[in-house]
Amino acid sequence: MPLPLGFTGAWLDRADQIRTDAVAFAAASTDPRARCLVLDGIDFVPGEGGGLLWEPLDPADERALMLLGIDDAGIPHFVREAPAGVRIDARSRTVMRLLPLLSGEDAALYGGARSLVDWHARHRFCAVCGTPTELFRGGWGRRCGGCNAEHFPRADPVVIMLAEFEDRVLVGRQGGFPPGFFSALAGFVEPGESLEEAVARELFEEAGIRVSNVSYVASQPWPFPSSLMIGCRAVANDPALTLDTTEIEAAMWVDKAEVRAALAGDIGATFMAPPPLAIARYLLEDWAG
DSSP states (O other): OOSOOTTOOOOSBOOHHHHTOHHHHHHHHTOTTOEEEOEETTEEOBOTTSSBOEEEOOTTOOSOEEEEEEOTTOOEEEEEOOOTTOOOOTTOOGGGGTGGGSOHHHHHHHHHHHHHHHHHHTOSBOTTTOOBEEEEGGGTEEEETTTOOEEOOOOEEEEEEEEEETTEEEEEEOTTSOTTBOBOEEEEOOTTOOHHHHHHHHHHHHHOOOEEEEEEEEEEEETTTTEEEEEEEEEESOOOOOOOTTTOSEEEEEEHHHHHHHHHTOTTOSSBOOOTTSHHHHHHHHHHO
């Protein structure tokens, strides 16, 4: 992979062997060196000089601990469940303005912690019988006290793709995007379809184009709230567009010169490119060379 992707490269060993060992987890949670990630809801609190803020474990805090991992020195790192009654808006991206304060590795670690805390906040009751659930497996699962069903964090698969026609690619925008902002088209993978089928379906539904030769490029976790973005390319059979205006406000074919100008932030660029953390930018950079 020639370019780093946002929210990848976390610097902790996830230490699955500790998650599944109650004695080892108890030892980690009582380790005097252990650190806990400080969050405001699910947004990170910047540390001094930027970066994530870590604090010693507070024995008076009764919120459940979730093990994020172990660093190279063997120090356990945790995050706590959200306080009871705190409203969590997992799709809010107000934290985006703070993300430039983080290194790529810290952003990756925070993204995982954010998604995990959000998942627990939304799965306090069993989906099978409705009984309250409790954390287990080091915070990487919940178990029902009524029917013993086990539930685990999930990432929603999303295809995000560039359709190509001759020497151009398709970019589009939703109505809520900033003026001039265009990106790759994307959509959730539905049950019973492959990634290739999802790419073809989404491009036809949103832009009215038929494609072939779908190929995988790269993937990225996206913690808003918890998606796995699967970057692809596809070849369009015809450039004529028929937009689903409930999903896409506008779309256009752009060539490599236009993409490069947008990536460079040129004042006269045809469109505004996605930010560095987004896989859509990676797809454009990769395609434009």
